[in-house]
Amino acid sequence: MNSLLYLNIALTVFAAGSFIYGALHYLRPHRPLYASMIVVGVGCIMLGRIYILARLLAGLVITGIFHVGILGTIGAFGFFYSSNYGQIDSLVDDGSKDFMKYRIIAVSGILITAALYVAVLMSPASLVEKISDGITAVSIAAASYYHVKHIFVPDVDYGVVSCLRLFNILAFLYGALCMGEMAALAYNAEILLIVICSLQCIVSAALIPVMDKGVRSWSK
Amino acid sequence: MEQMSGILFICIALPMIPMLFILPDKKSRLFLGYMIVGATVCLVAGGVNLWLLGLFNNDSMYVTTNITPISEELMKAIPVLYFAILFSDDRETLLSISFALGIGFAVLENAVILTQQIQNVSIVWALTRVIGAALMHGACTAAVGLGMSYIRKRRKLFFCGTFSLLALAIIFHATFNVLVQSSFRPAALIMPAAVYLPVTVNLFLKRRKKH
Numbered sequence: 439m440n441s442l443l444y445l446n447i448a449l450t451v452f453a454a455g456s457f458i459y460g461a462l463h464y465l466r467p468h469r470p471l472y473a474s475m476i477v478v479g480v481g482c483i484m485l486g487r488i489y490i491l492a493r494l495l496a497g498l499v500i501t502g503i504f505h506v507g508i509l510g511t512i513g514a515f516g517f518f519y520s521s522n523y524g525q526i527d528s529l530v531d532d533g534s535k536d537f538m539k540y541r542i543i544a545v546s547g548i549l550i551t552a553a554l555y556v557a558v559l560m561s562p563a564s565l566v567e568k569i570s571d572g573i574t575a576v577s578i579a580a581a582s583y584y585h586v587k588h589i590f591v592p593d594v595d596y597g598v599v600s601c602l603r604l605f606n607i608l609a610f611l612y613g614a615l616c617m618g619e620m621a622a623l624a625y626n627a628e629i630l631l632i633v634i635c636s637l638q639c640i641v642s643a644a645l646i647p648v649m650d651k652g653v654r655s656w657s658k
Numbered sequence: 659m660e661q662m663s664g665i666l667f668i669c670i671a672l673p674m675i676p677m678l679f680i681l682p683d684k685k686s687r688l689f690l691g692y693m694i695v696g697a698t699v700c701l702v703a704g705g706v707n708l709w710l711l712g713l714f715n716n717d718s719m720y721v722t723t724n725i726t727p728i729s730e731e732l733m734k735a736i737p738v739l740y741f742a743i744l745f746s747d748d749r750e751t752l753l754s755i756s757f758a759l760g761i762g763f764a765v766l767e768n769a770v771i772l773t774q775q776i777q778n779v780s781i782v783w784a785l786t787r788v789i790g791a792a793l794m795h796g797a798c799t800a801a802v803g804l805g806m807s808y809i810r811k812r813r814k815l816f817f818c819g820t821f822s823l824l825a826l827a828i829i830f831h832a833t834f835n836v837l838v839q840s841s842f843r844p845a846a847l848i849m850p851a852a853v854y855l856p857v858t859v860n861l862f863l864k865r866r867k868k869h
Binding site (some may be wrong): 467471475478479481482485486488489492493495496497498503504505506507509510512513514516517519520523524525 | 719723724822825828833
């Protein structure tokens with residue numbers, strides 16, 4: 439698929455733009471670790487895309503096999519998960535029963551990811567592809583739990599989460615789009631792939647500026 | 659030929675051991691020690707990579723672009739993790755020892771590849787290996803070392819953060835391996851240098867400001 443090459447070029451460019459913007463602002467001393475982790479997460483997306491692009495340019499295949507390009511998505515959602523779980527969650531959830539409602543709502547993030555993975559499982563894709571997509575889905579599901587939770591959970595003391603709601607919506611959407619991309623590749627659905635990758639371009643480019651806006655308003 | 663990596667290890671890494679007892683300060687001994695550890699990891703990785711190659715029907719392109727980046731980065735991370743758990747989680751020390759480990763790994767790897775491709779080597783080849791492979795190994799291990807500096811300070815960040823940094827290092831390594839074996843070889847040189855230069859300039863400026 440020649441379109442796959444062009445789509446990956448576009449995805450690399452948009453993710454790189456977002457990463458460079460973030461790196462210039464946040465990969466410095468005395469900047470919030472949360473923001474730095476999100477920036478490195480977007481860096482993972484960019485590197486994963488560069489790897490896929492390099493494979494395609496070298497004439498190697500990316501479907502039907504296990505390839506380390508999936509680590510770009512796994513690493514990115516690992517950073518998103520780690521930043522939300524390690525840095526923000528303890529500020530908004532003290533573990534009491536009052537927040538049970540939001541924890542249950544957050545499970546919907548995992549369920550949506552799982553539902554999208556079922557579509558991959560039912561596809562004619564190879565077993566290796568289904569397993570590597572499954573591993574990626576686990577990281578997306580884990581991060582989605584906190585993205586959904588932080589979209590709905592109220593701010594308790596610090597007014598931190600409300601500033602990052604839009605970022606969490608975008609990050610959750612990016613995860614769902616990654617699952618959609620896997621399904622489109624598994625079914626070899628070219629038009630669906632073009633639509634999904636175009637949306638991924640927009641979302642990945644917006645991730646850092648939106649996070650930046652949120653972090654600036656919280657540090658005011 | 660199979661013994662060659664062992665012979666090279668004896669010739670390159672073992673002479674550094676007596677130097678360990680001569681060096682005056684603890685830090686220098688630590689960095690040199692981790693360079694020797696890096697060469698040892700490279701020796702072990704050579705054996706593991708051969709086994710992996712056999713497992714994947716000798717498809718060297720597939721193995722070098724997908725499997726060995728994972729095995730090598732994991733093996734390089736273990737001694738750094740050991741140091742972070744047992745001795746110190748100081749960020750600067752971890753960054754330095756992990757970079758030293760990566761360079762030690764690259765030195766032996768370069769020597770092994772040199773003996774394998776002795777007919778085709780040139781000054782350009784040597785510069786390619788220095789700018790590309792040596793910096794790539796150093797940068798990848800240093801990135802993992804950075805994650806490990808959170809081992810005692812922030813456990814919640816340590817597990818996922820280190821795993822994600824390991825993923826980052828693996829993709830970086832794998833991308834380098836793809837590019838270096840394709841017609842886009844110059845891009846493989848630019849990649850590690852593009853990471854190394856800004857970080858080093860930043861460190862240099864920071865240290866100058868401190869003094």
